[in-house]
Amino acid sequence: MKEKTYVADINRNLYDFRNTETVEDTFRLEDGLTEEIVLQISAEKNDPDWMREFRLQSLETYRRMPIQDWGPSIEGLDMDHIATYVRSKTGMRAKWSEVPQDIRDTFERLGIPQAERESLAGVGAQYDSELVYHNVKEEVAAQGVIYSDLESAMHGPMAEMIREHFMRLVPPSDHKFAALHGAVWSGGSFVYVPKGVSVEIPLQSYFRLNAPGAGQFEHTLILVDEGADLHFIEGCSAPKYNVANLHAGCVELFVGKNAKLRYSTIENWSKNMYNLNTKRAIVEEGGVMEWVSGSFGSHVSCLYPMTILNGAGARMEFTGITFAGREQDLDTGMKVVHNAERTASVVSTRSISKDGGVSTFRSSVTVTPKAKGARASVSCESLMLDDISRSDTIPAMDVRTRDADVGHEAKIGRISDDALFYLMARGISEEDARAMIVSGFADRVSKELPLEYAVEMNNLIRLEMKGSIG
Amino acid sequence: MPEKLLEIQGLTAQTNGKEILHGVNLSIGRGEIHVLMGPNGAGKSTLGNVLMGHPAYTAQAEKMLYRGESLEGKSADERARAGMFLSFQNPVEVPGITLASFIRSAIEARTGKRVMPFAYRKRLLAGMRLLQMDEAYAERDLNVGFSGGEKKKAEILQLLMLEPEFAILDETDSGLDVDAVRTVSEGVREYMKEPGRSLLIITHSTRILEALHTDYTHILVDGRIVAEGDASLVDEINREGFESYE
Numbered sequence: 059m060k061e062k063t064y065v066a067d068i069n070r071n072l073y074d075f076r077n078t079e080t081v082e083d084t085f086r087l088e089d090g091l092t093e094e095i096v097l098q099i100s101a102e103k104n105d106p107d108w109m110r111e112f113r114l115q116s117l118e119t120y121r122r123m124p125i126q127d128w129g130p131s132i133e134g135l136d137m138d139h140i141a142t143y144v145r146s147k148t149g150m151r152a153k154w155s156e157v158p159q160d161i162r163d164t165f166e167r168l169g170i171p172q173a174e175r176e177s178l179a180g181v182g183a184q185y186d187s188e189l190v191y192h193n194v195k196e197e198v199a200a201q202g203v204i205y206s207d208l209e210s211a212m213h214g215p216m217a218e219m220i221r222e223h224f225m226r227l228v229p230p231s232d233h234k235f236a237a238l239h240g241a242v243w244s245g246g247s248f249v250y251v252p253k254g255v256s257v258e259i260p261l262q263s264y265f266r267l268n269a270p271g272a273g274q275f276e277h278t279l280i281l282v283d284e285g286a287d288l289h290f291i292e293g294c295s296a297p298k299y300n301v302a303n304l305h306a307g308c309v310e311l312f313v314g315k316n317a318k319l320r321y322s323t324i325e326n327w328s329k330n331m332y333n334l335n336t337k338r339a340i341v342e343e344g345g346v347m348e349w350v351s352g353s354f355g356s357h358v359s360c361l362y363p364m365t366i367l368n369g370a371g372a373r374m375e376f377t378g379i380t381f382a383g384r385e386q387d388l389d390t391g392m393k394v395v396h397n398a399e400r401t402a403s404v405v406s407t408r409s410i411s412k413d414g415g416v417s418t419f420r421s422s423v424t425v426t427p428k429a430k431g432a433r434a435s436v437s438c439e440s441l442m443l444d445d446i447s448r449s450d451t452i453p454a455m456d457v458r459t460r461d462a463d464v465g466h467e468a469k470i471g472r473i474s475d476d477a478l479f480y481l482m483a484r485g486i487s488e489e490d491a492r493a494m495i496v497s498g499f500a501d502r503v504s505k506e507l508p509l510e511y512a513v514e515m516n517n518l519i520r521l522e523m524k525g526s527i528g
Numbered sequence: 529m530p531e532k533l534l535e536i537q538g539l540t541a542q543t544n545g546k547e548i549l550h551g552v553n554l555s556i557g558r559g560e561i562h563v564l565m566g567p568n569g570a571g572k573s574t575l576g577n578v579l580m581g582h583p584a585y586t587a588q589a590e591k592m593l594y595r596g597e598s599l600e601g602k603s604a605d606e607r608a609r610a611g612m613f614l615s616f617q618n619p620v621e622v623p624g625i626t627l628a629s630f631i632r633s634a635i636e637a638r639t640g641k642r643v644m645p646f647a648y649r650k651r652l653l654a655g656m657r658l659l660q661m662d663e664a665y666a667e668r669d670l671n672v673g674f675s676g677g678e679k680k681k682a683e684i685l686q687l688l689m690l691e692p693e694f695a696i697l698d699e700t701d702s703g704l705d706v707d708a709v710r711t712v713s714e715g716v717r718e719y720m721k722e723p724g725r726s727l728l729i730i731t732h733s734t735r736i737l738e739a740l741h742t743d744y745t746h747i748l749v750d751g752r753i754v755a756e757g758d759a760s761l762v763d764e765i766n767r768e769g770f771e772s773y774e
Contacts, residue, residue: 475584480620483580484634484686485608494633498624498669 093117096241103209103244108221116230116240123234130358130387130416135304135332198257204250205261208277211248220248223279227310227338227366235306235334239275243308246276251286251317260289260322260508278309282317289320291511303331305356311339313347315369320348324511326518327356329386334360343369343398350506351378353390354518362420364393367401367429378407379503379515382415382447383522391420391452396429396462405436408500411447412522418450423464425457432462440470441499443492493523533558533694533726534579538590541571541578548574548585550751554728556694561720561727561740563762566748567770572730573617575748576698579728580614581607594694609638613692615683617699621671627682628652628666631689638690655688659715677708684715695719696728701736713739734766749773 096117100110125132198205204216212220230240247263263278282288292309305327313319319339327333333356339347347365365374374394382388394403409417419438440449451468473495481491497504497519504512534556541549548571556562566572578587581604592599594610602610622630631652632643656663659681671679680700687695697716701709713736719725720740729736745761746753747770754773755761 474620477620477622479577479580479582479584479604480616481622481630482604483608483614483616484630484690485605485638486634487605487637488603490633490637491605494625494630495622498622501624 091117091120091238091242099242099244104213106212106217106221109212109224112225113241116237119230120234120237120241123231123237125234126360129360129389129420130418132332132334132358134357198259198261201255201257202252203255203257204248206248208246208248208279216248216250219250219281220279223281223310223312224277225308225310227312227340228308228336232336236308236336239277239306239308239336243275243277245274246307247278247280249280249282249288249290251282251288253283253314254285255283256287257289260291260320262291262293274305274307276307278307278311280310280319280321281312282314282319284314285316286314287318289322291508292321292323293325293511293514303328305331305333305335307335309335309337309363311337311347313339313341313345313372315342316344317342318346318348320350321363322350322507322511324352324354324507324515324518325356325359325361326354327359329355329357329383331356332358334358337361337363338366339364339374340366340368341372341374344371345369346372347374349374349376349378349392350503351376351390352503352507352515352518353378353380353388354515354522355386356388357386359386359388359390361390362393362422364395365403366395366397367403367432368397369401370398371400371402372398373401374403376403376405376407377503377506378405379500380407380409380417380419381519381522382409382411382417384413384415387416387418389418389420391418391422393422394424394434396423396425396432396434398428400431401429402433403435405434405438406502407438408503409438409440409449410443410496410499411440411449412443414444414446414448416448416450418452419468420452420454421466422454423456423466425459425462425464427458430459430461432459432464434462434464436466438468439499440468441496442470442472443496489523493520496523531557532593533560533595534728535591535593536579536589537592539575539578539587539592540589541574541585541587543574543585548751549578549587552748552751552753554746554753556726556728556744558724558726560743561729562744562746563737563742564728564730564746564748565732565762565765565770567774568732570748571751572732572748573698574751576614576617576696576728576730579607579696580604580612605637608692611693613687613690613695615680615687615695615697615700617702619671619674619679619683621669621673623669623672625670626667627670627685630670631686634686634690652685652689655685655715658688658718659685660711661685676703677705680704680708680712681715684712684719687719688715691722693724694726694728696730697736698730699732700729701731701733706735709735710739712736716740734762737762747773 096113100113225240228236230237249261251257280290311319311321341347349363351363353359353361367374376392380388380390392405407419409419411417417440421436423434423436425432436453438451442449449470453466455464457464473492477495478491481494482488497516500519504515507515532555536552536554539549539552540547552575564572578585581602594612599607632648635643652666653663656666661681665678671682674682683700700712704712717739742759742762745757745759747755749770
């Protein structure tokens with residue numbers, strides 16, 4: 059009996075829609091990046107003086123720094139032709155019904171109002187580079203939780219706190235795209251959870267790129283004070299365009315003493331996107347940081363959320379999944395620094411590669427001399443769905459104390475013919491059997507997600523698996 | 529409707545360039561229990577796999593009919609949807625999908641209809657009780673970390689839930705203790721209560737047969753059926769082994 063398997067284009071109709079907003083509705087700056095543009099952005103944003111200076115300094119850093127010489131190739135990126143800032147005409151809207159129809163259509167297809175109905179605490183949805191819709195439920199605000207866009211928060215009572223924390227974890231000198239971010243950042247979320255406050259419902263933010271050639275540089279700054287508890291969900295999806303798209307966002311998370319933060323992300327970028335995102339968390343004594351990270355889509359991704367365990371007994375858990383399909387090079391992983399005694403980290407990732415996709419797991423575990431009794435365990439499993447795809451594991455470890463327990467394991471596998479036959483012998487079609495095995499492989503991650511996101515992730519997997527059988 | 533459920537003539541099967549079955553004839557009618565015995569390496573499991581459509585084997589036959597229709601070119605899932613079932617000798621572990629949701633998906637794939645959760649759950653738990661399986665197994669990943677005995681019980685649970693017309697039991701009794709064999713045969717008897725269902729039991733012991741009424745016995749040696757008879761042939765093999773046929 060002959061088995062025929064071919065590589066087919068994935069049906070992304072569900073996700074690759076775009077709306078037909080007319081060009082005159084949007085305000086658009088020249089494509090290149092000059093001091094003038096940065097000043098213009100700053101003026102548009104009504105930046106405080108320090109922020110304007112910060113932007114200009116970041117631009118200097120950006121010009122000075124070379125592009126990274128490791129990881130996947132980003133040659134396809136031409137910064138001279140990426141409009142760094144595209145803004146929709148609408149300003150902030152408090153109510154869904156006041157958001158313009160075409161923008162609403164876009165979000166509706168992404169299921170935002172649905173998610174809203176399902177008791178998510180607040181939605182800060184970003185359309186192009188501007189926040190157009192923002193809503194924090196009263197009960198959360200009543201607890202003293204501040205959830206807003208970063209721009210307006212800079213002028214409010216949290217101004218000083220933002221100044222103290224903005225790009226302190228990820229300084230512009232970190233890498234070229236962090237510097238770029240510092241110069242042109244726009245939009246994003248600010249969350250402050252006061253001492254001892256436990257936010258029962260997750261806060262959600264939905265970012266979306268929607269203009270050809272536009273980069274998106276949203277900044278997320280979250281501070282969870284002593285003993286507080288928060289779950290923040292970030293979901294991303296972008297329509298497909300011909301011009302190379304760049305995403306260089308930045309996420310900075312501060313987890314206080316005995317506080318807990320769970321940060322969940324499902325990223326589903328269109329397949330021409332360069333996703334060069336930087337995420338970093340610092341955790342104080344007894345604090346807990348949990349990452350759940352799903353990376354789908356994009357042409358190239360470089361994503362290594364980093365955690366600095368800076369106080370005794372601080373803990374980190376990282377659960378991630380990456381799905382690399384045709385013409386995708388996804389370089390994902392994580393970094394952790396154990397910088398205090400009895401700190402602990404547990405990392406479990408899954409990666410899937412298909413149709414010639416390249417999936418690389420890159421990890422870095424650093425244990426400083428201070429981190430006596432630290433424990434770190436990293437495990438990554440890869441599934442390759444055919445012979446033309448690729449999966450690599452690049453673990454790095456730097457352990458500077460004898461009194462630490464550090465482990466790493468990696469497994470690479472394929473869908474076995476026996477497993478496929480077993481499922482098919484029960485009446486399940488080959489396509490469904492493959493999808494079932496892949497979903498099962500991803501189950502560890504989807505279990506960590508809220509239900510509606512788990513469903514979305516399974517749909518994404520199904521979508522990516524579709525058409526792989528001939 | 530044809531009288532015979534399964535009709536095989538001159539079946540050969542190769543894998544990796546090696547012929548394992550050299551022209552097998554087999555005819556199974558509705559409501560019949562057939563036993564296939566033979567020494568290790570005779571090709572018994574190969575026959576089971578080939579009948580179910582395992583892609584690792586290249587099969588050729590003068591005639592290979594199920595319900596009067598040719599099985600040639602039919603994939604395993606098509607055969608399953610036509611009413612065939614194979615209880616695996618070594619069930620595969622599939623992480624990330626629970627036994628309960630797997631069986632539900634399989635029923636939906638076979639019937640093309642949505643399964644009603646409440647009724648399904650009730651039926652599943654009844655089957656598990658009959659097979660003396662702990663309910664917790666329903667929510668465990670399919671076969672993952674199951675003991676040999678639990679894996680075989682899970683196979684018979686699937687047999688009961690999927691309600692095929694024709695089932696091949698490949699060494700379902702091997703590796704089981706006496707109590708587990710009894711429980712598993714209880715499940716098989718339950719399956720056979722419905723009239724018109726047929727079984728092909730592949731075994732090299734006879735323990736599973738004690739509680740079942742055998743209609744026909746086939747002895748497979750070196751890829752060929754070398755003897756056929758009724759239930760008394762099982763007793764003869766029991767006494768004297770396969771030596772006289774080798």
